[in-house]
Structure formats: structure tokens, C-alpha cells
Amino acid sequence: MGGRMARLMFYILAAMVLMTLDFRGDYLDRFRALSGYLVEPAFIAIEAPFKFAGRAYDNWRDRHELLAERDQLRQSLQESRARILLLEDLARDNRELRGLLGAAERVDTGLQAVELRRIDLDPYSHRVVVNRGVRDGLDSGQPVIDASGVFGQVDQTLLHSATVILITDPDHALPVRVERTALRTIAYGSGRTDELRLTDLPMNVDLERGDLLITSGLGGRFPSGLPVAEIVSVRRPEGEAFATALARPLAGLEGARHLLVLMRADGLIEDADDHPDHSEHEIEPVVELPQIEPQEESES
Amino acid sequence: MSGRDAGQGLLLLSLALGFAMTVMPLPGVIEPMRPYWVALIIIYWNLEAGRMRHLGQAFVIGLLLDLFTGALLGQHALGLVILVFLLERFRARIRFFPPWQQAAAILALLANDRIIHSWVIALQGTGWPSWTWWLAPLLTVIVWPFLFLLLDLLRRHQRLGRS
Numbered sequence: 223m224g225g226r227m228a229r230l231m232f233y234i235l236a237a238m239v240l241m242t243l244d245f246r247g248d249y250l251d252r253f254r255a256l257s258g259y260l261v262e263p264a265f266i267a268i269e270a271p272f273k274f275a276g277r278a279y280d281n282w283r284d285r286h287e288l289l290a291e292r293d294q295l296r297q298s299l300q301e302s303r304a305r306i307l308l309l310e311d312l313a314r315d316n317r318e319l320r321g322l323l324g325a326a327e328r329v330d331t332g333l334q335a336v337e338l339r340r341i342d343l344d345p346y347s348h349r350v351v352v353n354r355g356v357r358d359g360l361d362s363g364q365p366v367i368d369a370s371g372v373f374g375q376v377d378q379t380l381l382h383s384a385t386v387i388l389i390t391d392p393d394h395a396l397p398v399r400v401e402r403t404a405l406r407t408i409a410y411g412s413g414r415t416d417e418l419r420l421t422d423l424p425m426n427v428d429l430e431r432g433d434l435l436i437t438s439g440l441g442g443r444f445p446s447g448l449p450v451a452e453i454v455s456v457r458r459p460e461g462e463a464f465a466t467a468l469a470r471p472l473a474g475l476e477g478a479r480h481l482l483v484l485m486r487a488d489g490l491i492e493d494a495d496d497h498p499d500h501s502e503h504e505i506e507p508v509v510e511l512p513q514i515e516p517q518e519e520s521e522s
Numbered sequence: 523m524s525g526r527d528a529g530q531g532l533l534l535l536s537l538a539l540g541f542a543m544t545v546m547p548l549p550g551v552i553e554p555m556r557p558y559w560v561a562l563i564i565i566y567w568n569l570e571a572g573r574m575r576h577l578g579q580a581f582v583i584g585l586l587l588d589l590f591t592g593a594l595l596g597q598h599a600l601g602l603v604i605l606v607f608l609l610e611r612f613r614a615r616i617r618f619f620p621p622w623q624q625a626a627a628i629l630a631l632l633a634n635d636r637i638i639h640s641w642v643i644a645l646q647g648t649g650w651p652s653w654t655w656w657l658a659p660l661l662t663v664i665v666w667p668f669l670f671l672l673l674d675l676l677r678r679h680q681r682l683g684r685s
Binding site: 243250268342476 | 541542547550585589599607651
């Protein structure tokens with residue numbers, strides 16, 4: 223019995239040491255990266271039947287339903303096109319203004335459409351698996367967005383898949399700006415998929431429920447001007463030095479299937495650094511219209 | 523000797539399927555309640571066939587599960603090692619329990635495992651899991667009889683097929 227107890231203690235200790243190493247630092251990153259090459263084929267194999275079932279379901283779906291969906295999509299495409307026309311005009315204006323101010327030119331960012339693999343990771347790891355990887359030019363740190371806002375950033379890349387860390391991961395911090403007041407701050411993940419936290423706000427901060435948070439472009443990872451979240455509540459606790467606020471992410475962190483990865487984001491670093499602080503108050507930066515790379519594999 | 527080899531095949535196959543069912547997509551509402559398949563499969567082989575009795579095996583499987591699910595490395599390993607230790611401790615008794623009592627014992631083991639997991643999750647500062655997450659042991663025990671019967675059937679079939 224004593225031997226068993228000793229072995230139990232040994233394994234418990236080993237698990238705790240591993241957890242601490244994994245939590246504290248990057249000691250195990252290499253190990254994880256290597257193991258990824260083992261895990262990836264398994265993921266693809268597990269995903270296959272579900273993918274097949276999805277395809278079979280699409281084939282079997284009622285024609286009327288599909289036609290209705292097509293009409294709806296066509297309409298939304300038209301709306302988007304109209305909006306893009308307006309945006310192109312704004313982008314031109316913006317370029318001219320930037321030229322006048324001598325501010326750095328924005329870099330064009332390419333987009334890579336990715337799809338979530340039908341794999342559920344541990345719900346508390348705040349990561350999802352997507353179906354593009356190193357082979358498609360993905361790299362750790364690239365921003366990931368969906369149709370409504372910032373989703374997260376690429377974390378670990380494998381050959382044909384990658385994990386994306388959500389902006390709600392407790393380790394994730396995103397430099398943001400309040401659209402209405404141009405106040406810059408940082409949005410931290412809260413560990414819940416419907417919540418971001420703003421801490422260390424001044425007590426007299428001008429912030430209200432419904433204010434929109436957009437990326438500030440500081441830090442160089444994310445281009446500025448992408449919608450991030452909406453303020454849900456502001457708290458000014460009595461006797462504390464700072465006010466805090468909670469925000470709800472705009473991206474569909476729970477239900478998204480299709481995402482976009484912003485490529486070539488490295489050029490943005492210079493942009494963010496050269497950027498004089500005051501210029502951000504005067505012009506509303508507009509995201510340069512990106513070229514969408516067609517996705518060769520379509521699932522419809 | 524070949525009987526043991528054949529049993530080995532079934533053991534590995536059931537574990538592989540358990541891993542697959544751990545990451546297979548589920549609708550969002552029942553996702554937190556996902557049955558703990560791998561634990562259940564280990565419990566079955568331990569009680570009924572006297573396999574998977576070493577803490578080391580539980581540890582390695584736990585580590586693989588951590589890599590698979592992207593959890594903190596060691597989280598599932600810790601839970602499974604403690605689960606197998608307790609299972610071994612009370613194995614003689616649990617084996618001869620009537621079915622419902624056996625299910626109750628397994629529920630207790632799984633609930634204990636959830637407590638360990640919640641402790642690790644809380645230490646990471648991720649906030650507490652939703653209340654449905656605590657229902658997972660219950661759902662796991664509900665699928666237990668089916669898994670038990672299925673694996674029993676397969677094992678008997680395999681034995682008959684050879685003789």
C-alpha cells in the first residue's frame with residue numbers, strides 16, 4: 223500500500239510541475255508544437271465523418287430552403303457592395319488626408335478565409351482550431367476577425383491547421399480605443415466568451431453603456447479601426463483608485479464558422495510606431511479595403 | 523496469449539474512440555455536459571477486465587488528453603491518476619456491488635474528478651465554469667450502462683469468435 227501511495231504522490235507532483243510550467247512560461251511550447259504534428263492527423267480523421275454528414279445534409283436540404291437562402295445572401299451581398307463603394311471613397315479621402323499630414327501610408331493587408339474545424343477543444347482553453355496552417359501562410363500572432371469584429375489571433379500553427387486564441391482568453395490583452403471619445407485603453411479577456419474587461423480606467427472616465435470599442439493599432443499586432451466590443455457596464459467602486467468596465471465582444475465567439483485571418487500584418491508595426499499620437503484624434507482611420515483571396519475549397 | 527492480444531486491440535480501439543468522442547463537435551448547450559468518455563472506458567477495463575490498473579497508464583492517457591483538448595498540460599493527467607488510485611483502492615468492493623450501487627460509486631469518482639478540474643481551472647484565474655458543467659458526471663453515469671453492455675458484448679463476441 224505504501225508503494226502505491228508513494229507512486230500516487232509522485233504522479234500528482236509530476237502533474238503539478240507540468241501544469242505550473244505550462245501556465246508560467248513557454249518552456250513547454252516546443253513540446254506542444256511537436257505534439258501538434260501528432261494531433262493534427264487525428265483531428266482531420268475525427269472531423270471527416272462530421273464533414274461528410276454536413277455535406278450529405280446540404281445535399282438533402284430542401285430546394286426551397288436553399289433558394290430562399292440564396293436570395294437572402296444575394297441581397298446582403300448587394301448591400302455590402304453598396305457599402306464598399308462608399309468605403310472606397312472614404313479610403314481615397316483618407317489617403318489624401320494622410321498625405322497632407324505626412325502620416326505613414328497604411329499597408330494593404332491580405333485576407334485568408336479560414337473555417338473552423340469541427341473539433342471542440344476544452345471549453346476553458348479559449349482556443350479554436352481552424353483549417354489553414356503554415357502551408358497557407360498563417361503565422362503566430364496574425365489577427366483573426368469575423369464579419370462583425372475582432373475574434374482573436376493565431377496562436378500555434380501546424381501544417382494544415384492552426385489554433386486561434388480568442389480575445390476573451392484571460393491571457394489576452396488587446397489595445398483598444400473608445401470610438402466616441404478616442405480614449406485609449408486595453409481590453410483584457412475575462413475567461414468568459416461574452417465578456418471583456420477594462421481595468422485601470424480613471425475615475426472620471428467618460429464612458430457609457432453602448433460605447434463602441436475599436437482597435438487602436440498600438441502594439442502593432444492589429445490594424446486600427448476594427449470593431450471589438452460594446453460597453454455593457456461601467457463600475458466606479460467606492461474607495462478604489464480605478465474604475466472598471468465590462469464589454470461584450472461583437473464577434474460571434476461562440477457560433478462563428480467562417481473567419482478571416484489578416485496576413486502580412488508585420489508592416490503595421492512601423493505604422494503604429496510612426497504614428498503621432500494627436501493625429502488619431504483628428505481623423506477617423508478607415509481600414510484599407512483588403513483583397514479577399516478566394517478560398518479554393520467551398521463547402522456548399 | 524493471443525487472447526490477451528485480441529483484448530489489447532479492443533482496449534486500444536475503445537480508447538481511441540473515447541478520444542474521438544472527447545473532441546467531436548456537440549451543440550453548444552450540451553457541450554459543457556459532455557460525458558467523460560475516456561474516464562468511463564478506463565473504469566470499465568479496470569473493473570471488468572483487470573486492465574488499466576497502473577497509475578502510470580492513467581498519467582500517460584491524461585497527458586495525451588491534455589494535448590488533444592488543449593487543456594493545461596497535466597490537468598487531465600492529475601484527475602485520472604487520482605481517479606485510478608481511488609478506483610484501485612475500492613476495486614474489490616465496487617466490482618461486487620449491484621449495478622445501481624456501482625453506478626453511484628462511479629458518480630462519486632467522477633464528481634471528485636470534476637472538483638479537481640474546477641480547482642485547476644479556478645487557479646488559472648479563468649473564472650468558474652457554468653453550472654451545466656457540473657452535470658457532466660451525471661450524464662456520464664447515464665451512458666455508463668450502455669457502454670458497459672456494449673463493451674461486454676464485444677468482448678464476449680471476440681472470445682466466442684476465437685474458440
